[in-house]
Amino acid sequence: MTEYLVRRLFQSVLVLFLISILTFAMIHAAPGGPTQVFLAPGLSPEAAKVQAHNLGLDRPVLVQYSIWLGHLVTGDLGYTFKNHIPVGDILWPTVKNTMVLMGAAWLFSLLIAIPWGIYNSTSQYGFSDQTSSFVSYIGFAMPTFWFGIILQEYFSLKHDWLPLSDMYTMGKEGNMGDLFMHLILPVSVLTLGFLASYTKYAKASMLEVLGQDYIRTARAKGLREGRVIFRHALRNALIPIITILGLDLPILVGGAALTERVFNWPGMGRLFVDMAVAREYSVLMSITLVVSVIVVVGNLVADILYAIVDPRVQLGSKGGAAR
Amino acid sequence: MSELKLEQRAVTVSSAEVKPPADKRPPGPWRTAWKKFVQNPFAVAGLIILAIFIIAAVCAKWISPYDPTRIDMMFPNLHAGTDGHPLGTDELGRDILSRLLYSSRISLTVGFLVAFVSVFIGTIVGAFAGYFGGWVDTIAMRFVDVMNSIPSLFLNILILAIFGSKISYMILVLAFTSWMGVARLVRGTYLQLREMQYVEAAKATGVSHFGIIFRHLLRNATAPIIVTATLMVGGAILSESALSYLGLGVQTPDTSWGLMLSNAQEFMLTDPLQALYPGVCILTVVLAVNFIGDGIRDGLDPRMTTIPRRRLAQWRKKFSKSEI
Numbered sequence: 001m002t003e004y005l006v007r008r009l010f011q012s013v014l015v016l017f018l019i020s021i022l023t024f025a026m027i028h029a030a031p032g033g034p035t036q037v038f039l040a041p042g043l044s045p046e047a048a049k050v051q052a053h054n055l056g057l058d059r060p061v062l063v064q065y066s067i068w069l070g071h072l073v074t075g076d077l078g079y080t081f082k083n084h085i086p087v088g089d090i091l092w093p094t095v096k097n098t099m100v101l102m103g104a105a106w107l108f109s110l111l112i113a114i115p116w117g118i119y120n121s122t123s124q125y126g127f128s129d130q131t132s133s134f135v136s137y138i139g140f141a142m143p144t145f146w147f148g149i150i151l152q153e154y155f156s157l158k159h160d161w162l163p164l165s166d167m168y169t170m171g172k173e174g175n176m177g178d179l180f181m182h183l184i185l186p187v188s189v190l191t192l193g194f195l196a197s198y199t200k201y202a203k204a205s206m207l208e209v210l211g212q213d214y215i216r217t218a219r220a221k222g223l224r225e226g227r228v229i230f231r232h233a234l235r236n237a238l239i240p241i242i243t244i245l246g247l248d249l250p251i252l253v254g255g256a257a258l259t260e261r262v263f264n265w266p267g268m269g270r271l272f273v274d275m276a277v278a279r280e281y282s283v284l285m286s287i288t289l290v291v292s293v294i295v296v297v298g299n300l301v302a303d304i305l306y307a308i309v310d311p312r313v314q315l316g317s318k319g320g321a322a323r
Numbered sequence: 324m325s326e327l328k329l330e331q332r333a334v335t336v337s338s339a340e341v342k343p344p345a346d347k348r349p350p351g352p353w354r355t356a357w358k359k360f361v362q363n364p365f366a367v368a369g370l371i372i373l374a375i376f377i378i379a380a381v382c383a384k385w386i387s388p389y390d391p392t393r394i395d396m397m398f399p400n401l402h403a404g405t406d407g408h409p410l411g412t413d414e415l416g417r418d419i420l421s422r423l424l425y426s427s428r429i430s431l432t433v434g435f436l437v438a439f440v441s442v443f444i445g446t447i448v449g450a451f452a453g454y455f456g457g458w459v460d461t462i463a464m465r466f467v468d469v470m471n472s473i474p475s476l477f478l479n480i481l482i483l484a485i486f487g488s489k490i491s492y493m494i495l496v497l498a499f500t501s502w503m504g505v506a507r508l509v510r511g512t513y514l515q516l517r518e519m520q521y522v523e524a525a526k527a528t529g530v531s532h533f534g535i536i537f538r539h540l541l542r543n544a545t546a547p548i549i550v551t552a553t554l555m556v557g558g559a560i561l562s563e564s565a566l567s568y569l570g571l572g573v574q575t576p577d578t579s580w581g582l583m584l585s586n587a588q589e590f591m592l593t594d595p596l597q598a599l600y601p602g603v604c605i606l607t608v609v610l611a612v613n614f615i616g617d618g619i620r621d622g623l624d625p626r627m628t629t630i631p632r633r634r635l636a637q638w639r640k641k642f643s644k645s646e647i
Binding site for chain 1: 465466468469471472473475476477478480481482483484485486557561564565568569570571581584587588591592595598599601602605606609610613
């Protein structure tokens with residue numbers, strides 16, 4: 001176990017290191033190079049040279065990279081271009097807001113998807129099962145942001161039932177009830193997206209377990225069906241779902257970004273899009289890295305959890321559960 | 324006399340016996356797949372819908388009633404069906420139907436090209452990784468891990484923000500961030516296929532690695548590649564609409580469904596229906612493509628045989644011996 005942990009940890013750090021190189025290289029590959037990216041347009045060549053020297057852009061690329069990485073590790077994400085605010089100051093609050101939205105959507109969709117998947121596994125091709133596959137077809141084919149716009153039009157413009165956008169009503173910051181009302185629409189949009197895949201996974205995983213010998217044994221003993229499903233099958237069926245939750249994290253974060261934009265949710269995704277339009281490269285690089293850290297750590301936690309929960313997992317062979 | 328007749332008959336019989344194999348060859352895998360595909364109503368419906376969209380996109384120049392970029396500030400926000408605008412006009416008085424038609428051009432082009440380019444990249448990376456194994460495989464798969472760990476939407480936005488938004492860039496960027504699935508799949512297939520005896524035979528007869536990878540093995544990996552390629556088109560159309568909606572994809576003189584949606588959201592109060600049309604177009608096209616992809620997958624999978632319900636009932640009636 002320890003060996004697996006160490007190796008898996010090393011792998012994650014390596015991936016993060018490579019991601020930092022990729023992000024850094026991308027700025028350097030920009031047309032005109034980093035000087036073009038980081039300097040104010042319209043400077044005279046001499047002034048540009050002085051500026052570039054002050055910013056350290058005339059040093060060798062490797063030196064620049066190691067300085068940047070050193071700052072990153074100590075938590076210094078650099079400054080914005082326009083107002084010279086530390087990037088961390090505008091980034092961390094949005095990370096928290098994104099977590100609130102993502103967490104709520106995630107929890108809500110799991111709460112629906114797992115029971116629904118279990119029910120569908122017990123009554124295959126029934127009405128509920130057909131409905132769920134219909135929902136998943138729609139969920140995979142529909143642009144999430146469009147669904148958001150439609151919900152906004154119906155629930156807040158046509159019938160003023162729910163707030164149109166933002167996280168809090170003006171002057172009610174920190175009010176939980178108000179936050180809840182604002183969460184309903186974006187969470188429903190995100191839930192539809194996740195529901196599609198999670199219900200499918202839950203059903204498939206449950207069906208696989210239900211086909212095993214010990215379930216037949218349990219039924220042959222004369223146990224009630226409810227006991228067989230909830231006591232015997234469910235525990236084993238839930239294990240593979242852990243991995244899938246980890247692997248789906250990038251989609252989750254990406255979907256949250258679009259939804260944030262539609263509902264003007266003050267999160268990381270909205271900040272990212274705003275900053276992309278404003279060409280604030282230091283913020284863009286930081287957010288890309290933060291998002292990647294979330295994904296890598298999420299995958300790591302999922303893998304470790306998987307190994308802890310399922311004693312049958314053979315660690316060490318074939319590169320572990322992480323493949 | 325009778326002997327001669329007998330002989331003649333024998334001859335004719337034997338010639339009749341020789342002939343049938345030429346005609347009644349077992350159907351090839353592609354033919355079987357096509358047959359199964361045609362029997363799948365969803366897949367056929369998807370194919371028809373996609374064909375309609377493609378024809379509309381190709382003929383957009385002739386069938387669209389107005390120039391999609393013509394601004395007519397005299398008649399902004401017309402409702403559907405007024406003054407010869409079948410679906411009304413947007414906030415600048417541009418005809419919505421014409422814009423939808425021209426948008427389908429860009430959205431479909433981007434969708435198909437992205438699928439093509441990413442399958443191309445993914446196949447090459449996966450083929451080399453799977454065939455050679457060892458450090459080539461390790462490096463390629465580590466790179467796939469890295470690419471998979473950055474949410475692709477963020478990476479797309481970052482690259483487009485750095486390099487600027489052009490349709491050609493967008494296609495390349497979308498392909499660059501979506502080839503990993505194909506690479507994994509092709510690598511897996513090649514890992515299995517390279518142990519086959521015909522590979523050993525090809526090596527023994529002196530076929531180069533290149534020849535084995537692209538002539539002998541690629542054919543056997545085509546089926547899964549085609550399936551993922553089809554399913555990828557839908558994803559690419561969705562990504563394109565998302566990027567254009569965010570303002571980083573298609574830029575204003577051109578038009579796309581995502582861009583139309585972002586315009587529509589600004590003017591939700593005046594004309595709520597404006598947001599409906601482009602979204603319905605995206606939904607329909609992506610659904611159609613996904614149905615086609617599923618149809619191809621089921622058609623190519625020899626384990627999948629869909630038995631029509633009616634035939635199943637007939638069999639039950641015929642062979643079931645129980646009296647229930």
